[in-house]
Amino acid sequence: MSRYLTPAKIGLLALIELYVGGAVPNAAICPIIDFLASHLLDCDLQNAPEDHPALRWKKVESSMNLILSIKDFEKLLLAWPAADKIPGLRLWDRFLQKLWDIDSLYELHAFFDWLPNLLVKTKDEMRRMEEMEEELPGPEQGVMFLLSKTSPLGSFIRKAYMEFVRMQYHHEVDLWKMFVKYRQPTASYWKRRHPSLGRFSFDSVLVEGEHEWGVNKTMELAVGAYGTMLLAGNHEKSLPVSTDDVEGLLEWQIDQIQKYGNRIPREITERFQRLVKDSHLVPSLSHYLSFSDAWRSGDFPTSFDYLHRYFDYTMQNRDRTFYQYALMNLAIVQSDFGCHKEAVSTMLETVATARENRDMTCLNFALNWFFHFGRAHPKLVRELENNSMLGSGKESLAFLRAKAKETGMWILWSSSLLSEAKLNMANGESISAAIEHIVRSSQVIVERNMKTMMGAQISMLITLWDRLGLAPLSTMESEVFLKCHATNSVFDDELRITCRLAGLLAGKGKYQEAFERLENMNANSMRSAKPHQYWNLYRALLKLRRDLHHNNLFAANAMLSQLLQTGPEDLEPDLVCVIDSLHLEALIRSKDFENAFVKIDTQLHEMRENNRDIALRVRLLLAKAQLFDCVGRPEKGFSVAMRAASMSWRARLITLLWQSMGAVANILTSLGEFEAAEGILVAVLPRVLEADVSFTSGTLYSLLADARMGRASKAALNEKNDLNNKKRNEFLLKAHEALESALKHFAAVEDLQKQCEMLAKIATIMRALGDRKVAEDYAARYVALKREAAAIQGS
Numbered sequence: 001m002s003r004y005l006t007p008a009k010i011g012l013l014a015l016i017e018l019y020v021g022g023a024v025p026n027a028a029i030c031p032i033i034d035f036l037a038s039h040l041l042d043c044d045l046q047n048a049p050e051d052h053p054a055l056r057w058k059k060v061e062s063s064m065n066l067i068l069s070i071k072d073f074e075k076l077l078l079a080w081p082a083a084d085k086i087p088g089l090r091l092w093d094r095f096l097q098k099l100w101d102i103d104s105l106y107e108l109h110a111f112f113d114w115l116p117n118l119l120v121k122t123k124d125e126m127r128r129m130e131e132m133e134e135e136l137p138g139p140e141q142g143v144m145f146l147l148s149k150t151s152p153l154g155s156f157i158r159k160a161y162m163e164f165v166r167m168q169y170h171h172e173v174d175l176w177k178m179f180v181k182y183r184q185p186t187a188s189y190w191k192r193r194h195p196s197l198g199r200f201s202f203d204s205v206l207v208e209g210e211h212e213w214g215v216n217k218t219m220e221l222a223v224g225a226y227g228t229m230l231l232a233g234n235h236e237k238s239l240p241v242s243t244d245d246v247e248g249l250l251e252w253q254i255d256q257i258q259k260y261g262n263r264i265p266r267e268i269t270e271r272f273q274r275l276v277k278d279s280h281l282v283p284s285l286s287h288y289l290s291f292s293d294a295w296r297s298g299d300f301p302t303s304f305d306y307l308h309r310y311f312d313y314t315m316q317n318r319d320r321t322f323y324q325y326a327l328m329n330l331a332i333v334q335s336d337f338g339c340h341k342e343a344v345s346t347m348l349e350t351v352a353t354a355r356e357n358r359d360m361t362c363l364n365f366a367l368n369w370f371f372h373f374g375r376a377h378p379k380l381v382r383e384l385e386n387n388s389m390l391g392s393g394k395e396s397l398a399f400l401r402a403k404a405k406e407t408g409m410w411i412l413w414s415s416s417l418l419s420e421a422k423l424n425m426a427n428g429e430s431i432s433a434a435i436e437h438i439v440r441s442s443q444v445i446v447e448r449n450m451k452t453m454m455g456a457q458i459s460m461l462i463t464l465w466d467r468l469g470l471a472p473l474s475t476m477e478s479e480v481f482l483k484c485h486a487t488n489s490v491f492d493d494e495l496r497i498t499c500r501l502a503g504l505l506a507g508k509g510k511y512q513e514a515f516e517r518l519e520n521m522n523a524n525s526m527r528s529a530k531p532h533q534y535w536n537l538y539r540a541l542l543k544l545r546r547d548l549h550h551n552n553l554f555a556a557n558a559m560l561s562q563l564l565q566t567g568p569e570d571l572e573p574d575l576v577c578v579i580d581s582l583h584l585e586a587l588i589r590s591k592d593f594e595n596a597f598v599k600i601d602t603q604l605h606e607m608r609e610n611n612r613d614i615a616l617r618v619r620l621l622l623a624k625a626q627l628f629d630c631v632g633r634p635e636k637g638f639s640v641a642m643r644a645a646s647m648s649w650r651a652r653l654i655t656l657l658w659q660s661m662g663a664v665a666n667i668l669t670s671l672g673e674f675e676a677a678e679g680i681l682v683a684v685l686p687r688v689l690e691a692d693v694s695f696t697s698g699t700l701y702s703l704l705a706d707a708r709m710g711r712a713s714k715a716a717l718n719e720k721n722d723l724n725n726k727k728r729n730e731f732l733l734k735a736h737e738a739l740e741s742a743l744k745h746f747a748a749v750e751d752l753q754k755q756c757e758m759l760a761k762i763a764t765i766m767r768a769l770g771d772r773k774v775a776e777d778y779a780a781r782y783v784a785l786k787r788e789a790a791a792i793q794g795s
Contacts, residue, residue, distance in 0.1 A: 455493025
C-alpha cells in the first residue's frame with residue numbers, strides 16, 4: 001500500500017493538467033473545479049443543502065468509487081466536448097490521451113517531473129532559469145496559465161511531486177502496476193479510437209521488444225512482470241488505495257458519527273472493509289471507528305473490546321496525552337449501557353487525569369457530563385455534591401460558563417447557557433432570566449455558526465413556549481427545525497423534536513398524522529440502538545394514550561406491564577415522566593384508587609427529595625386533586641389544588657395554572673359556589689383553547705356545564721320549582737352549549753368514556769327542557785358509542 005499516491009490521484013493530476021492547458025471548455029470549468037475540490041478539500045464548492053440524511057454519505061461513497069474505478073472520471077468528462085471543438089472529440093478523449101501517453105515507468109517519471117512546470121516560479125527559480133537559458137512553459141508546451149503554489153490545486157501538485165520523489169523503487173513499480181490495472185477498463189474504448197494499437201499497448205517496452213523477442217517470449221515477460229492482473233474478470237486482493245486515503249476516509253466517517261450520531265450505512269461499511277483489509281498495517285483509527293459503530297448498534301461487549309484496542313495502541317506508544325479521553329469514552333459507554341455507578345467512578349478518574357495533564361477541554365466536558373448526569377440520576381451524585389467534590393448544579397454551571405468562555409469552547413459555553421435556562425425553569429425561577437440565557441446562547445450560536453447546536457436551542461424554546469401555554473409557537477419551532485436545521489444537527493435532536501411534535505399532534509387528536517411523523521424517520525439513522533429504543537417507546541406511549549382514551553384497559557395494562565419492566569435508570573427522564581403519568585391515568589380509569597394514591601405520594605416524596613422539575617410536582621398535585629374527586633370527596637383536594645395553582649403561577653406554568661383553576665372550580669361547584677366556579681372557568685377557557693390540548697379543553701367545558709347546571713337547579717329552587725321559568729331554561733341551554741363543546745373536544749381525542757358521559761348529560765338536559773325527541777337521539781348516540789367501546793375492548 002502506497003503512503004500517498006494512487007492511480008486515482010494520477011488521474012486528478014492529469015485532469016488538472018488538462019485544465020491548466022486550456023483543454024476544458026468554459027461551460028465545463030465549474031463542474032470540473034467542483035469535482036477536483038470535492039476530492040481534494042473537505043468541502044463542496046456548490047454547497048448544496050442536503051435534503052436527506054442519506055446524502056451526507058455521498059462524499060465518502062464518491063471517494064471510494066474514485067479510488068476503486070475510473071468510471072467517475074468517465075461520467076464527468078464524457079458529457080463535455082473538448083475545447084478545440086473537433087467533431088466527435090470529447091474531453092474524455094483528451095483525458096485518456098494523457099493517461100495512455102504514460103506507457104512505461106519511464107514516462108511515469110517524466111509525467112511527475114513535468115508537474116513543477118505547472119506552478120508559478122519564485123524569483124530565485126526565475127533567476128536560475130535565466131542563467132541556464134531555459135524558457136518558461138507556454139502554449140507550445142500546453143500550459144495556458146500557471147497555478148499558485150499556495151492554491152489548493154498547487155498544493156496538491158507540490159505534495160504529489162514530493163511524495164513521488166521520496167518513493168523507493170519497488171513502491172514506484174507497485175504504483176505503476178496499480179496504474180496500469182486502474183486504466184485497463186478503458187482499453188477497449190481507446191483501441192476503438194486507435195485501431196493500430198496492439199495487445200501490449202499498455203507498456204511501450206513490451207511493444208518495442210516484441211519485434212526482437214518474439215510474441216511468445218514477450219508474453220512470458222508480460223506475465224512475469226504483471227501476472228494475471230490484466231486478464232478480464234480477474235479480482236486480485238490488492239486495491240489501488242493509499243494509507244492517506246484510508247486515514248482520510250476513517251477520519252471523515254468518525255467525524256460524521258460524532259457530528260450526527262448515526263451509524264455508517266451497510267453498503268459503505270462493506271466497501272470500506274475491502275479497502276482496509278489489503279493494508280498490512282491497520283490504522284489505529286479503524287479500531288475507534290469499529291468502537292463507534294458497535295456502540296451505536298448497542299453491542300456492549302464489542303464496543304468495549306474495540307475501545308480497549310484503540311487506546312491500548314495509544315498506550316503502547318507511550319503516549320499518555322489522550323488517556324483521559326479513553327476514560328471519558330469509557331464512562332459515556334458505561335452510562336449508555338446502564339452501568340451508572342461504574343460510569344461515575346470512571347468519570348471521576350477522568351476529571352483527576354485531566355487535571356493532572358492540565359487538559360481543560362477534557363475537564364470541562366467531564367464536568368458538563370456530570371451536571372447532566374446528575375439531573376437525570378440525582379441519587380447517584382448526591383454524595384458527590386454533599387462532599388463538595390463537584391459542587392451544586394448552579395456552581396458547576398457558573399464554573400463551566402466561565403471556563404468555556406475563557407478557553408474559547410463555544411459549544412460548551414452555549415450548552416451551559418441553555419442548561420442554566422433549563423435549571424431556572426425547572427426550579428420555578430424567573431422566566432425573564434431563562435429567556436436571557438436562551439438569547440445569549442442564540443447569539444453565540446449565530447456568531448460562531450454552530451449549526452449543530454440549533455437542536456438544543458430550539459428544544460429549549462419549545463419547552464419555554466409549552467410552559468407559557470403557547471402551543472402554536474411550539475409547533476412552529478418544531479416545524480422550523482425539521483425543515484431548516486435537522487440536516488445539520490445530531491439525529492437525537494431531530495428524533496426528540498419529531499416525537500415532541502407527534503405528541504402535540506396527538507394532544508389535538510391527530511393520531512394518524514403523529515404516527516406518520518414517526519414512521520417517516522430516516523431508516524439508517526434508526527439503526528442506532530438508543531434512538532431506536534426511544535422511537536419504539538414513544539410510539540408505544542402514543543398507542544397507550546389512544547388505548548386509554550378508547551377505554552381499552554386490557555390493552556393499556558398489557559402495554560404498561562411491558563413499559564414498567566424497564567427501570568427508570570435505563571430510560572430518558574422525559575419518557576419516565578410520561579410513563580408515570582399514563583400509569584396514573586390507567587389506575588384511575590381502572591378505579592384502583594388506593595394504588596394510585598400510594599404512587600402519587602411516593603413520587604411527590606422522591607421529587608421533593610431530589611429537587612426535580614416543579615412542573616412534574618404540579619402535575620402530581622393535580623392528579624391527587626383529581627383522585628379526591630373520583631372518590632367523591634373533591635373538597636379534600638382544595639388545599640392541594642390551591643397549592644398547585646400557586647406553584648404554577650409562581651413558575652409561570654400557564655397550562656398547568658389553567659388546569660389548577662379548573663380543579664379549584666370543580667371544588668367550588670361541589671361546595672355549591674356555582675357562580676364563582678362559572679366565573680373562573682369563563683375567564684380561563686379562552687386561554688386554554690390557545691394551548692391546543694383538546695382533552696384539557698373538554699374537561700374544563702364539562703366543569704363549566706356542571707357549574708351552569710348547578711345555577712339552573714338553584715334558580716329552579718328560588719322560583720319554588722317552577723319548571724317553566726326562563727332563568728332556569730337559560731342556564732340549561734348554556735350548560736347544553738358547554739357540553740356540546742366538551743363533546744367536540746373529547747371526540748377529537750377519541751375519548752369514548754368522556755363522550756358517553758357528555759351524551760348522557762346532554763340527554764338529561766333535553767329531557768329537563770321537555771324535548772324528548774332530541775333526548776332520544778342523544779340516547780341512541782350514547783348506546784352506539786357504548787357498543788363501539790365494547791367492540792374495541794373485545795378486539
